[in-house]
Amino acid sequence: MAxxxxxxxxxxxxxxxxxLALAVLLLAVDGTVLSLAVPALSEALxxxxxxLLWIGDAYSFALAGLLVSMGTLGDRIGRKxxxxxxxxxxxxxxxxxxxxxxxxxxxxxxxxxGVAGATLMPSTLSIIRNVFTxxxxxxxxxxxxxxxxxxxxxxxxxxxxxxxxxxxxxxVFIINLPVMVLLLVLGIPLIPExxxxxxxxxxxxxxxxxxxxxxxxxxxxxxxxxxGSPLVVAGTAAVGVVSLALFVxxxxxxxxxxxxxxxxxxxxxxxxxxxxxxxxxxxxxxxFFISQYLQLVQGYTPLQAGVRQLPLTVASVAVAVVxxxxxxxxxxxxxxxxxxxxxxxxxxxxxxxxxxxSYLWLATAFAAIGLGVGAALTLTTDAVVxxxxxxxxxxxxxxxxxxxxxGVALGIALLGSLHTALYRGGxxxxxxxxxxxxxxxxxxxxxxxxxxxxxxxxxxxxxxxxAMQTTSLAAACLLVAAAAVAWWLIPSPTGADAxxxxxx
Numbered sequence: 151m152a153x154x155x156x157x158x159x160x161x162x163x164x165x166x167x168x169x170l171a172l173a174v175l176l177l178a179v180d181g182t183v184l185s186l187a188v189p190a191l192s193e194a195l196x197x198x199x200x201x202l203l204w205i206g207d208a209y210s211f212a213l214a215g216l217l218v219s220m221g222t223l224g225d226r227i228g229r230k231x232x233x234x235x236x237x238x239x240x241x242x243x244x245x246x247x248x249x250x251x252x253x254x255x256x257x258x259x260x261x262x263x264g265v266a267g268a269t270l271m272p273s274t275l276s277i278i279r280n281v282f283t284x285x286x287x288x289x290x291x292x293x294x295x296x297x298x299x300x301x302x303x304x305x306x307x308x309x310x311x312x313x314x315x316x317x318x319x320x321x322v323f324i325i326n327l328p329v330m331v332l333l334l335v336l337g338i339p340l341i342p343e344x345x346x347x348x349x350x351x352x353x354x355x356x357x358x359x360x361x362x363x364x365x366x367x368x369x370x371x372x373x374x375x376x377x378g379s380p381l382v383v384a385g386t387a388a389v390g391v392v393s394l395a396l397f398v399x400x401x402x403x404x405x406x407x408x409x410x411x412x413x414x415x416x417x418x419x420x421x422x423x424x425x426x427x428x429x430x431x432x433x434x435x436x437x438f439f440i441s442q443y444l445q446l447v448q449g450y451t452p453l454q455a456g457v458r459q460l461p462l463t464v465a466s467v468a469v470a471v472v473x474x475x476x477x478x479x480x481x482x483x484x485x486x487x488x489x490x491x492x493x494x495x496x497x498x499x500x501x502x503x504x505x506x507x508s509y510l511w512l513a514t515a516f517a518a519i520g521l522g523v524g525a526a527l528t529l530t531t532d533a534v535v536x537x538x539x540x541x542x543x544x545x546x547x548x549x550x551x552x553x554x555x556x557g558v559a560l561g562i563a564l565l566g567s568l569h570t571a572l573y574r575g576g577x578x579x580x581x582x583x584x585x586x587x588x589x590x591x592x593x594x595x596x597x598x599x600x601x602x603x604x605x606x607x608x609x610x611x612x613x614x615x616x617a618m619q620t621t622s623l624a625a626a627c628l629l630v631a632a633a634a635v636a637w638w639l640i641p642s643p644t645g646a647d648a649x650x651x652x653x654x
Contacts, residue, residue, distance in 0.1 A: 158284045166281060166340040167291050169333055170274040171298045173237070176329045177267055178302025180209075183310040183322045190319035197253035204257045207372065212264025213271075214555040215365040219357040221272035221548025222408050225346040229273045229280070234337055236269030241330035248320035275547035279535045280344040286474050289532050293470035296528040299554070300433070300466035300520065308456025315453055356400055356408035362393035364552065371563045409549065413537060418483075421639035422533035423553050425486060428632040429526045430557025432493065432625040435565025436519065439618050440500075446595045447504075447611050461513045465520030473528050483640030486529045490633035493522025497626035501619040522629075526636070527554075533640065565621055570594070572617035579609050 184206065191197075197205060224232040243266055247259035278295060282288035313321040367390030374383045401407035414420045437459075444455035476485055496518030503512040534550040574592050583591075583606060591598040591610045598610040 158287060162340060163281050166337075166342075167278065167294060169336045169340055170277060171294050172329060173233075173270055173333050174274055174295055175298040175302040175305075176326060177270060178299045179306045179309055180263070180267075180302075180326065183306040183313075184209075187310060187314060187319040187322045190314060191256070194319060195250070195253045195256065197256075201253040201257065205253065205260060207369075208257050208260040209264040209267070210555060210559060211365050211368060212261045213267045214368055214552060214559065215361040216265060216268035217272055217548045217552045217555065218360040218364075218409060219548075220268040221276065221546075221551070222357075223352070224269070224273050224276060226352060228343050228345045229277050230337070230341050230343040232269050233273035233277065233341070234334055236266045236273065237330045237333045237337070239266035240270060241327050244323045244326035244330070248323035250320070271551045272547040275531070275535055275550065277341060277344065279547065281342060285536075286478065288536070289477055289528070290470065290474045292532045292535070293473045293524075293528040296531055297467040297470045297524055300524050300527060301463040305456070305463055308453065308459070311451065311453035311456045315451075351406060353400075353404060353406075353408055356397065356404070359393050359397040359400065360408060363390055363397050364556070366390040366393070368556065368559045371560055374563070374567075413546075416537070417639045418533065418641055419537045421635055422486075422530040422537075423549060425490070425526060425632045425636045425640075426530040426534070426550060427553040427557040427560075428628055429490065429493070429523050429530070430554050431561040431565070432497065432629050433519070433523050434558040434561030435569075435621070435625055436497065436500075436561075438562045438566050439569050439621065442595065443614070443618055446599055447614060458509065458512070459516060462516040462520040465517040466524035469521060469524035469528060473525055476525075477529065481641070482529055482533060483636050483638070486526050486640060487633040487637035489522040489525030489529070490629045490636060491522070493519045493526065494626040494629040494633065496520075496522060497622045497629065500622040504615050504619070526632075530636075565625060568624060569617045569621040572620050573613050576616045577610060577613040579606060 188202070188206075191205070192202065220232065220236075240263060243259050243262035247256055247263065250256035250259055275292075275295060278291050279288070282291045309325070310322055313325065317324075366386040370383050370387035370390060373379070373386065397408075398411050401409060401411045414423075440459070441455055444450045444458055448455075450458065473485075480488070496515045499511065499515035499518065503515055531550050534553075535546045537546060573595065577592060579588055579591060587602045587606060591602050591606065595610050595614045598607060602610065
């Protein structure tokens, strides 16, 4: 209601935010920690190449496909109820994964983790939207949420390296248990319940179409990146596109849609979702090859590599302290644009880091990327969830989360594929190189380090660095384009009204 002064959050609300942020941090760590455990679990479970692929992908497929349905379900049955149910399910699935006796068992556990994760992520964000009604406080709270998501992705290699140096591969799942127990114990008294008072009928067909719009599309991208069958790529992409078209058509006709697609007619809303996706796209692509660079080119252990990525984590967390004040001074669109330009500059710095021989240069690049992406993700997420009434926060949060998950999948698949193609194209081995060694080197630098004589590794490392530099520049160009979109499409009023313009 016009003229109503929003209630400012107190100690209980900020304590609830700490609990929610811890859950988000864990989920983000979970997205990157498993990759380090692949060698150990491969030795223990002996999965086939196809099973190993599904161990990595099953979680993201289930998570991305169910976000929209779960976000809307939380609006109907209660976000706190869905969050706590998901936390219990996530703990149980983590236990199943940690002690999986076979690859098939682990794949099933990863699917269950994805289902539970889909209840947690939009619930945390929609609860924040309902608890923090003051616009400036809400921006700060979402900045904390975004910082945990960014920091968790960067901390994954550090946590994984620390665990795998002392424990078995299942320990990367066991760490989920104490955090989920803490969420249950503290969440019951601290987190308030909220729901849509007039939710309308839940449409199962819309839920099915939302899954079919996302999962086949992500699968098509992964298959394309992995050199899969063109027929499979085309078929799954077609299923995704047709399902998306049917989903949009059905939402326009329903009295109570699963998601109000008319929001995408607002340039500010559509721009915020697109910029969110591109920012995560660049960050996930960076994390994919920078961890390999630190370990396979610089020679660091997984733990040492994770420590050297800390400037990115610290910078992304630091954004939460200042973003509210900066928003009031500069406005949303300009600040998002400036953040993306800063992240692009950090990616550009990576192209020169190898030649300097100094870690300080690399740390500066990481800090710039963390600051820029952290600010952009915070403000675009805030724009998306603020564009709808609090009663529909779950559905909007799910759209933001879907953009995030698609950005992760596309970043790893497309930027990872670009890097691989550039690496193989730039690999210049001596003509006398034995065929098995040449084949191993062309497969990947990781294979080369294991199977190629030391005398030839310099060629593989040089090709990897050249590919990394070109890929970083490509990602930087994408962020510059996204910055321009944010600058022009997203409003930038300043002062007290700066945080209230997302849906206008």
